[in-house]
Amino acid sequence: MNKGQVPATGAINTLIQELNKLPGIGPKSAQRIAYYLLRAHEEQARLLAEAILSLKDKTRLCSVCFNVTETDPCAICSNGQRDHSRVCIVEQPQDILALEHTGTYRGLYHVLHGAISPTEGVGAEDIRGKELLERLRDSPVEEVIMATNPNFEGEQTAMYLSRLISPMGIQVTRLARGLPFGTELEYADDVTLTRAIEGRQQF
Amino acid sequence: MSTPRTYQTEAIIIKKTKLGEADRILTLYTPHLGKIQAVAKGVRRPKSKMAGHLELLTHSLVSLAHGRNLDTITGSQTINSFLPLKSDLKSGACALYATELVNHFAADSIKNSPLFHLLLNTLHRLCQAADGEVALRYFELHLLDHVGYRPQLHRCVSCSQPLKPAVNSFCSSSGGILCAGCSRGRYPTYPLSIAAQEVLRLLQDNDYDAASRLDIGPALAGELEQAMRQYIRYFSEREIKSARWLDALRKQTEQATLRQR
Numbered sequence: 101m102n103k104g105q106v107p108a109t110g111a112i113n114t115l116i117q118e119l120n121k122l123p124g125i126g127p128k129s130a131q132r133i134a135y136y137l138l139r140a141h142e143e144q145a146r147l148l149a150e151a152i153l154s155l156k157d158k159t160r161l162c163s164v165c166f167n168v169t170e171t172d173p174c175a176i177c178s179n180g181q182r183d184h185s186r187v188c189i190v191e192q193p194q195d196i197l198a199l200e201h202t203g204t205y206r207g208l209y210h211v212l213h214g215a216i217s218p219t220e221g222v223g224a225e226d227i228r229g230k231e232l233l234e235r236l237r238d239s240p241v242e243e244v245i246m247a248t249n250p251n252f253e254g255e256q257t258a259m260y261l262s263r264l265i266s267p268m269g270i271q272v273t274r275l276a277r278g279l280p281f282g283t284e285l286e287y288a289d290d291v292t293l294t295r296a297i298e299g300r301q302q303f
Numbered sequence: 304m305s306t307p308r309t310y311q312t313e314a315i316i317i318k319k320t321k322l323g324e325a326d327r328i329l330t331l332y333t334p335h336l337g338k339i340q341a342v343a344k345g346v347r348r349p350k351s352k353m354a355g356h357l358e359l360l361t362h363s364l365v366s367l368a369h370g371r372n373l374d375t376i377t378g379s380q381t382i383n384s385f386l387p388l389k390s391d392l393k394s395g396a397c398a399l400y401a402t403e404l405v406n407h408f409a410a411d412s413i414k415n416s417p418l419f420h421l422l423l424n425t426l427h428r429l430c431q432a433a434d435g436e437v438a439l440r441y442f443e444l445h446l447l448d449h450v451g452y453r454p455q456l457h458r459c460v461s462c463s464q465p466l467k468p469a470v471n472s473f474c475s476s477s478g479g480i481l482c483a484g485c486s487r488g489r490y491p492t493y494p495l496s497i498a499a500q501e502v503l504r505l506l507q508d509n510d511y512d513a514a515s516r517l518d519i520g521p522a523l524a525g526e527l528e529q530a531m532r533q534y535i536r537y538f539s540e541r542e543i544k545s546a547r548w549l550d551a552l553r554k555q556t557e558q559a560t561l562r563q564r
Contacts, residue, residue: 219318219544219545221544255390255395256395284352289358291358
């Protein structure tokens with residue numbers, strides 16, 4: 101606690117400390133939220149508490165794709181309407197939300213829960229790569245789409261996995277890397293521009 | 304006179320960690336300021352103008368503004384993006400290993416231009432080399448030289464007698480090679496074959512042009528790698544994490560070639 105601040109006591113102090121541990125919430129925000137909840141209707145505080153508890157109770161990882169879900173297998177994996185011959189590899193569950201928002205992809209997913217980052221000590225065994233290979237073996241999957249982040253770790257992860265998947269006779273593709281929509285060419289970096297030129301398409 | 308608010312420097316991005324919603328803390332290795340850390344705001348957003356210029360293993364011209372705690376990056380322009388390192392698993396892993404060593408051995412804000420140029424040249428070499436082993440061994444020996452841990456390879460570190468052409472012990476705690484008589488009771492030691500000793504001397508005494516002409520077989524390359532790794536491990540006082548990744552990749556390549564046969 102900063103000097104000059106009077107430490108709050110008891111339940112409110114506990115709440116402030118817990119809120120402070122959340123990402124993006126500093127000591128001041130934690131205090132503001134705690135005092136807000138103190139003044140708020142009991143109903144509102146109870147709903148929040150219950151939502152947090154049921155989050156830990158009900159959600160788990162899908163045993164097929166490792167997305168967070170309440171049913172196992174998850175809604176995407178058990179959906180017969182989707183294209184079961186394509187699997188899109190992403191680093192984290194939030195990436196699925198972004199891809200689903202586009203509405204253009206109708207295949208399945210696989211969440212790695214991380215990317216290979218040698219200097220952080222995250223190796224191939226720390227991501228869900230082994231589970232992916234198990235899943236692809238003897239499956240009807242024809243194409244695996246690498247949608248890991250287009251940064252150094254994501255590229256290494258994609259290259260590593262594709263080395264393992266290609267020998268299985270499955271086509272491995274990578275999301276196109278090029279210029280983001282709504283930006284200016286002038287500020288693009290060499291890697292992005294090089295790949296944008298290489299991956300240009302006919303009108 | 305007050306120092307100017309902003310400054311510009313060449314830098315190689317050697318480490319990055321996430322900060323908050325869309326920011327990163329980058330570790331930069333610079334020719335005149337040594338190792339510095341700086342905040343890059345908003346670089347995790349797809350529309351960031353700086354993100355691509357501040358990716359790992361990129362040589363950039365970076366503008367920074369002095370901050371209360373860490374300095375903030377205000378602009379960046381790529382000098383060399385080292386594309387081959389980013390499109391190839393093996394050379395990317397080798398380059399990462401080199402930057403991790405620099406990060407471990409370089410002290411904060413201590414100028415060491417020779418080390419900067421060694422790292423920069425090593426990244427260039429790794430882009431071209433089919434096999435990064437020689438480039439990495441050369442890098443390791445000269446890195447130790449630049450940070451003050453140059454191993455003594457010509458004479459016994461303990462008795463200063465010229466070394467006999469025989470298997471001798473490479474001892475990290477003594478700082479070089481020990482003759483048979485002096486190596487008793489010393490720890491940790493690593494036996495070095497005659498060929499390995501010669502290669503290490505050649506790498507240490509010559510510039511890279513001469514070193515790059517070396518043709519080293521897999522067995523000798525393995526011996527040199529293990530010897531250097533154990534030596535470096537002693538001085539860095541921690542595990543070099545990307546070395547594990549290099550090993551994992553090599554194992555995978557070996558398995559793949561076995562399967563093809």
